[in-house]
Amino acid sequence: MANPPPAQSGLFADAPFAFADRFLQDHAGQIISEPRTAILELIANSYDAGATKIDLVWPNEKGQKFSVTDDGIGMTKAEFERRWRTLCYDREAEQGNAVVFPKGVRGIKRTAFGRSGKGRHAPFCFADSYEIATMKDGDLIQVRVGLASSGTTPFEITLLAESKKRGHGTEISAVLEKHLLGVDELKQLIGSKFIVDPSLCIRVNQQSVELMSLEGLKTTEIIVEGHGAVTIHFIDSIEHYRSARLRGISWWVNQRRVGEPNWDRLDDEGAYLDGRTEHAKKFSFIVMADFLTPGQDVKADWSDFHANQRTNAVRDAVHRYVIKEIQAQLATTRKERKKSAIENSRELMGELPTISKNTIGQFIDEVQEKCPTMSDRDLSRTVQVLAKLEQSRSGYDLLTQLAACSPDDLDTWNSLMQRWTASNAEIVLDELDRRLKLIGRMEKLVENPLADELHDLQPLFERGLWIFGPEFESVDFRSNRGLAEVIGRFLGGADYKPPKRRPDFVALPESTIGAYCADAYDTGGEICGIRKVAILELKKGGYCVTQKEADQARDYAKEIRKAGRVQAATEIVAYVLGATLEDGLESADYGDTTHIIPMIYQTVLRKAHQRTFNLQKRLLEALPSLASDPEVDEVLRVDAQQKLFDGSVPKHHMPTPNGVDRPAPATVEPGGGA
Template identity: 35%
Template sequence: MDNGVKQGCLFEEDFLVRTLGPIANSPDVALTELVANAWDAGASEVNIELPSDLEEKLLVRDDGTGMTEQMFRDKWMRLGYDRVRHQGSQAEFPPERRHLARPAYGRNGVGRHGMLCFAPEYEVRTRRDGEETKLQIVTTSGANPFEIADAKTRKAAGHGTTLSCRVTRNLPSAPRTREILAARFLHDPQFRVSVNGQFIPLAEHKGLVSEAEIIYSDGFKAQAFFVDSTKSSRRTQYQGVAFWVGNRLVGEPGWAAGGTIFLDGRTRIAKRYTVVVKTDDLFEDVLPDWTGFRRTERVKALMSEVSKYVRKIFLQLSEERMYETKASVYREHAEELSSLSSLGRRDLQDFVDQVTQSNPTISFESLSASVAAAISLERMKGGAQLLERLTSLSDEDVLGLDRLLSEWSVRDALIVLDEIDRRLTVCSAIETLSADPKADELHSLHPLIVECRWLFGPEFDSPEFVSNITLNSALHELFGKKALNGEVENGRKRPDILVLPERSLSGTATEQIDEVSGMPVISQVLLIELKRGGAEINRDNVNQASNYVEDLLRSGLIDGQPTFRAFVIGHSYSPKIELSRRIGERGNVQVVTYSQLVRLANKRLFRLKEKLSERYAEASSAALLDRVIAEPFQATLDGTVA
């Protein structure tokens, strides 16, 4: 019946429990989310008290920022609270820890409902700005799924939040909770979680795979702990290497640090491990804001030793898995393998061993695709025109690609695969660093870009492009007054780099012999101007690059009539600028982003990856292939092997 009165939606009393999924039904997930809330509130300690039986009290106490009553009503009582929109993506710290920084876990405001996993109502005590607020939260039916049943505020010092309830369902296990929380938050020594008064030291962690002493730089020592964080927790904020100096986290954990890439963080196996490296010898080598290390010889030595340790453990972890993967791939291709000669099978075995050793994380599908391509190559041995010839083919030249591959041997393929692996690693590093505003283009991005001219097109993928004395002299004479002195380490070894305010500039060139004089003159010039990570390219940047080309064209300092290609590279560009600009008949300025370069590079390598697989992996016994070939097999109607 319509009486003209509008009515909003109504909620059942158990609406939240039924719709929140694991947060309201799994004790492990609920407690992890509540601790993550404390992390986001800048807490340094979280104490959890779990009962041994139903109808007893559960308590979660932290020393984070806390909330005023108004803050609680605005945040806690808002369904679907968007933390990033209202508070940003970083954790909020209390006054005495405001110098710290950590990314927040919270995104959609559901973790705060974790207490509903254990009871239909709970109590919140929270302190901030000289007051303490005590609130009773209950689930209800009707217009609201939950509400404040009671609220009292009094004056009180300090900060922090305490949640408590009397458990009526989903009784949690203290040992399991302790293991899970230790796994998820182990990367930061300044965030300590205890369960019933106990916490798990790193050396006693259930997922500890390896513990080792690392000696670096004239006898300095560090302790390394290699932990499988998925032993207890399916989701962690970080994977990678976490460096602790004096029991404080330096920067953020990751699979690259200090210019060293420890592992490809995109792989499945890399996403389950955390490596903690503890030392008390590097205080003088840490940046003042603790966001990273200085580029000292001692830090470089540590990074080198950590890289060796990480790769050693990953090889060990992958050995058994890779043996089974290779055996399965050989069985899948048993019929084709049996048709190869003894020498051909030996070459293919060497090929697979090399591929799997280069990357111990290869999947069955990728290895199978590589073996299929290698078998085809082995059947059509020929000459060795490698990656340069491949990248010179257009995307549409499929016949040219097939004709080129038919000339390759397995050994040729190994050379190409190594080069592809190196280039993909560079692309991954550029993609990661270019979006980071803290990334230093001079020391991080410039070495990657300048040494990888193939990113700008096949025409630049040549050893003929070298640092040219005449060109470098012209660059320094024309623009040297604007350069920042002392910014390049070992500057005499890198005369091709000019460090300018907010950017860096470098130039390389090719030469040819002048037909009249018989002397070498410059024929092509490649100028690269890099912006810092996360920086936008604006109109001034394009004008500056145009001025560089015009000044060089008119300077009279360069012999010959070279063409100039200048690239201005940044994280993004203003929509108001020209993306390409001609400078006379011999100059061109082009605006590109780091991501465009990476996408273009991957596109150029796509057909090769399609033939020989994208990534590769670890080693195994030479006898394995022979044993698999010796196994009986039977072809099915669809051509596969039974």
């Protein structure tokens, strides 16, 4: 392999870097292309220099001079050279984040805006060259900065003069060639951003920028019970600045700022707004609480408040107001985000009942309030996941049914909900929902002679023991394979083989038998046997229960006792269920511990309805009529109408003109199963 040629000494060594015409445009961006941003950058530079007074002279037409003069700390010749000639100057590394004030200025703390030094290019937004006069430590320098005529540098710096002069401060001036703004707009723009700092006085053409003169200012007085009145000014800027610095909540006590303005929540729950959003860069709240006192309520360095009863009460009152105002301001934006998130899940949501749509709509509202930093994409994905969960769960279906109760019933439910937590209410409603569904399935099967008791009826009654009385509500009652095998051997002899699918059931040609038991406990809390046995024999649909079946049930109890599976004191109750009963057949007791109860299925169902407050019947008397979420309805209505036009929407899912999703009567089954 041939060796590479030796490097030539000095190759490209004297060739300077070249800067294209667009370099500065790309480097500084809006700072030199957007006049509102440029003006705010000029004021921010003075703010970072520790100025307490800024005078802006602004022309009425192009071709006239403008200037920004401050009483900040100024720059020496060496500092100017270093900062202006360094592209992407790192202010934090060179000067730190804290603003340094001129000698004699005390008691003020600020955090600087500047980071990369790009703000110094702002005058180029209005002219191709500008002049700087800055003085510090008795030295005054005057410099001209202009766009370069060659491509070897983006701009050129010319020293105009040096002299000795006492004082401090900086003036930037130029002849305005482009991007003329109106004086009133300028005052509004500057005031809405910098008025939140009472230590800074800004004048435009000799007129002070006053808080109360700002357009769109909303002032509210709130009373903090037992302490005093707080005045809150809300400012919505006409332009958002590129950072959220000086945005958020500013606290003033006797015309002095406490701490830094920010969006941190007063209850340590994160932030009111994400500082990266447009609204966080436009909104400001000024809270004037002059009844608070330095030392007692305000820390000595004015960095924050002491935590005491008075400051906590003020914080809570302001907290409530700020949340309410932000929600009102963002209502339109949040509605648009909400509709966008729904749009991406419209197919899923279109299949949900109205109550589930409302639930998702409320969720979107709450998550936007509680999680303002959530992106549009994450919000859409979260809504999609929630819609799928709503599709698979049935707990909320009962809420749809309960909405059909009479006004008196609704008042009762409302009273209960006021006393219950949402979680407790959901537990109860979910349990009611399961029971109503169970009743609905039973109603379909008990009279059907073709129903498979082993696979259909007996599992339903296993979950429906509560129908037979309050004592069966206990979670102790469970199916017992050993007891079922005793009954099976009694009926089938030694060759009896339990079914593989449910060995705790006895399968017969005309019926199935299930045995359930609850444990007994001694005084020490230990299991000491079986307290009670419930035998459930289910006859096929259309079957008439006779004395023979009742006697056979008594024999089951005898066999269980004979096998030694229970104690002498164990209570055994046997239910024999069929479509009809033989004339004169009644319940029978054998001693104090054995009870045989023949019963028809319709009696069982009536008991079930009674134990669920006859809700199913009452729900069927009135179809649900729920007002839907307006944003959800708006998105889904267009989709539903299109599907209806295409013939792909069943009539029972047609949205009514007022957005209420009404199932047609033909789709409501007798069981009310959701």
